[in-house]
Amino acid sequence: MTDTFKFELLGTDGKARRGRVHTAHGAINTPAFMPVGTAATVKAMMPESVAETGAEILLGNTYHLMLRPGAERIEKLGGLHKFMNWDKPILTDSGGFQVMSLAQLRKITEDGVRFRSHIDGAYYDLTPESSTEIQRQLDADITMCFDECPALPAPKERVNEAMQLSMRWARRSREAFTHRPGYGQFGIVQGGTEKDLREESVEKLTEIGFEGYAIGGLAVGEGQELMFSTLDFTTPVMPTDKPRYLMGVGKPDDLVGAVARGVDMFDCVLPSRSGRTAEAWTRRGSVNLRNARHKDDPRPLDENCTCPCCKNYSRAYLYHLTKTKEILGLMLLTWHNLHYYQELMAGMRTAIEEETFDKFVVDFHALREQGDIEALL
């Protein structure tokens, strides 16, 4: 526990940064990956198992939690940490992104968004003020600004409008934020893949002043190359003394490329969602456990992985669980995937500390190019 929210930059290797974020619920070593706990649970995982994978912070979804069970209810029950039995830091998104993708009959005005719940059709309003208040009720260590994020590609004029609105909402979000020791709020840089818009957005946010800065509006259909080139001109103009969080990213090679470009924090449903669709991520790429080549294979998914899935079970067993749709299959593959993601982050942290990040990147890609182990004859 620390009584102030702060970021320590412990070291750099090229643009890659090794840091530590201090919050009311403990420290987060960066680069960090945040598993997603949408409805107050990382699907198919006990929270102590999530912690065992090495995760130091979770992401919660404001949109889902405000609808069910409701932020007021969670506050009365002692906050999200207690509710879901996770005493480490929690970051909540603002709800804006998921209103756009999940809710019905959305109407955006200067004030905010009016929408109908995808669960029961009831009307709700989400504004910079109400989103910030909901995140306080949830007791999020890191609160995100309410913003508008257009899908890409989009005309520059549309991207600009959304960015300008998001900047006005960022100011209102900041004004609505209740300062508490160890709690912070992140502004979200918007501007699509446009250099001048990203620069203007960073300038406006830093003028307001936040405990950290997120890069929003990427990984929304633009592809890895454009995402990386956008990071290339965005991170250099961002403050060096605050954490940088790339929202909704991503695949293992996205994470490595973004860390190389100076990003500190990530979140993505991919490792947990893949675990529920029989796709495993290993140092040698992805493995589809539905493939009959695994049917008689006594070998673990990854012989060098130390997760319970790889230590105790064969590919043949994982194939069996997948074919029989057993819940344990989802549990084991989710565990492995989250473990692999955390191990990847830990490997990057060590490489930055030892200033061998370039070599780490080369080795990372070389092993993936080899692909999965040969099938048994």
Place this chain on the structure above:
Amino acid sequence: MTDTFKFELLGTDGKARRGRVHTAHGAINTPAFMPVGTAATVKAMMPESVAETGAEILLGNTYHLMLRPGAERIEKLGGLHKFMNWDKPILTDSGGFQVMSLAQLRKITEDGVRFRSHIDGAYYDLTPESSTEIQRQLDADITMCFDECPALPAPKERVNEAMQLSMRWARRSREAFTHRPGYGQFGIVQGGTEKDLREESVEKLTEIGFEGYAIGGLAVGEGQELMFSTLDFTTPVMPTDKPRYLMGVGKPDDLVGAVARGVDMFDCVLPSRSGRTAEAWTRRGSVNLRNARHKDDPRPLDENCTCPCCKNYSRAYLYHLTKTKEILGLMLLTWHNLHYYQELMAGMRTAIEEETFDKFVVDFHALREQGDIEALL
């Protein structure tokens, strides 16, 4: 590990027995409850969590495992213990009961049963010999005889026919059994609710000679009263120096009543299945977590329970997981239910040791009659 399969009778209190079964994979303290691991997994549980609940033996289903992934495959992969990462004892059923309830186009002859798989429609034969061989391939510590079990009520003539066939099959099962140190085979007493048939069945089985004796053909629709009255005349004629296993039973009060009547072992899908339908079993009866009375309740399911579900989560959270259909809800409730069942067995074992079993039974019923804790206002 012991090199011979044996049963120690450690003490009695009335008809209730405190014992220990020694097998190739360790000892089982009785009275014992065996969680069901149908398809080589206790649904929604890591095997180490099953062991943490106190379970010392699992039941595996021959019918499911012979179809998927296949007994030969499991044997090649090192046996069921290794396949599913459970190094304690395993008992397998003979497959007969589930052929009757799940398979299509069953045809029973003197030789055995021909059926079509409910999964892919393929034809299979199951005989006393093949069932026994499959259980050896699975590496079951306790092999069950292949038998026929008619639903009740049934005409006495029908029950007699099934019992006589089961006794001929028991002899063939015994002849097909490969004796190995620490491995045993149980005969199954049949005869419905008929005293003379049950006595004849016990006589025929003890003449063959097994390492243990099961009571089959109960909990198939006859009701608790008839089940208990059948136990009342069956256990007294069974050997005292061998374990007695009541198949497919049951609810908590069934277990207490059957232990009082001299039964040592049980299996039932109830605690794990209930865990997947939001029904929890506690010392005060059953609790439906779908009920809105739990919505804002910060109290645990059972404040005296030491399972992870009760130690770390509120009823409000369990209600939330149930409403949102989160996998963690199934995981936590299954864990609690299995924990409760094991705690119930442990309580009975202690009461028999201390010769206070009568008091245990009175207290057990008194607490259940109080019902669940009052709802919060």
